[in-house]
Amino acid sequence: MRLHCAAVLIAAWVAACTGAAAQKFQLEDVPAAASVPIAQIKPRTVIFADQRNDKLADSSSGLIPFEDWARSRPVQRRFLSLFPGFVEPTLNQQTKLKLSVYLGEARFRLPRPAATLDLSRYANIAFLEQIDPAVKHRPIVAGDAIPNKDGVAAHNRPPDRRWCADAKAICAQSRYMFEGKIPAGIQLANKLRDESKKPIPDFIEFQSEIMLITQPHLAELPGLTELDTTVTSALEQNIFWVNQVIQFGKLLAVLQRHPTEPEAAIATVYILVAVRNDVLNKQREYSNTPMLRNLVPAQLLMGKSSFNSGDSLSAGLPKYARSRIKAIADMMERE
Template structure:
């Protein structure tokens, strides 16, 4: 190959790569996704909002008490809880397991009609691997789902069915190994704990069900998005068991036809994570131990610790939610 031809190919690659990078979605923080008129959403821009500055949020954690969230936002509770009738679990001692929630919502415009986009393509392990390569997955069956077989986790099972038995759903077990300084911090915390206490894992493991939303629930979703247009499809991931800190999680992606543009669609994505208050409160003693101050769970969860790193769960929920939603937007627009 001549030097001239090689130079031309390199230059073309640079232009192509820079162009591809420029085409990625950018995030724009707003008070609420629904507060931005559809016509003002810029191309390749994700309108993003979370509840950290919400009037209901606890000033010390940035999380909203589950009861306050459920009472003040019944529509969100209906669609974003693990299932509509979910309530805080009652423990063996007849005391309530109190929860707090982190909620993020985002909206972006896609340059194809909503009917041309098929969300069923994303109900698989390959999609999960694309939106967060740091998490490893394997498929499981109904017999593997913890709430189906463990009485201690039965409160996370819907009253009318068992997880993973729907023919249209797939279920996965996922594992994420903490990154950066967090594993070393956990190792130190375990050394300082009483020997009788169970060691803190240096990983998050969870089980979830992924499936398309079906009628009549599909037709009811505009009441959640606040956008009066046809919902063509919706995909949800219900995280129904987690090995520590988190009680449950939900990802819901809703596709609607653009109200005024035939060749465009609007996607609205929600992420909700319910966190156990007993873990947040129990481990506040870390703040009194100089070597462990950066391991206080609330700080780690909300990305306010010097131990936070990367773009996955080790980064904290706000950065994780942003990264995950941006990846979803990029995939939907590209495919």
């Protein structure tokens, strides 16, 4: 009997521990991440907000014009643009390339002191592979970074440095093959296009740099997170070249001390994607072709097409952002 009781207790303990370890973060949509009091953030809960219902958002696309965002949200522009001072590129002396942005922001609690959490362990390609296994990566160096050597893409290069030249930076060339019905839709679109036009790729290819943020910029980040506690670590991924549709992207993760619990930390994560308006506008003619109606870029990007599938980029930006942030939260809590 004693052996039986002991076995039952051990089995119950193992089951409880395994269940706790296996429990993943749940996502809760809120109007704005910073508007939720820290004390109300539940364990293993990601509070998430994006701008689709923002007063600045375009009603047809759900995206915010870059100029409106930059003018009304200067702090976000400073930290979440490709680099401080980034402006919409000038294609020639008279024409600017207009952009629109998608921004997702999230916050969650971690049951460890912020000082014990080191984001440097995520400044590598293995981190990128874990948060989205559907994207394949290979390392690159400064000489491979397209904005460093291509005059056409030079507007995506910071004025004071070259991408990937910092010894502490890790850079990657990444490729994501579209999933579900999208490749077949692109194949059909290419058949209907003028033969003189370049075919639409059935993949997204991009280059990015991932690096820790250091002082004095670390101390300035509470102005972005709107949480007035010490920032102990911050990591950013800058996507500085993309082969189509997207102009640039940014992932920024910030760790701060919990304001009232010394044994806990607060993480705030941002995902911003800047989209080219010329692509959105040029391909609106798809809406007039019954077979291509669900391939309109704005609908695909915002997850409103029957072609959307999975939880990576083929799902659309809202689901993609949620999935990536949940993966980051799960990873941080496990470690």
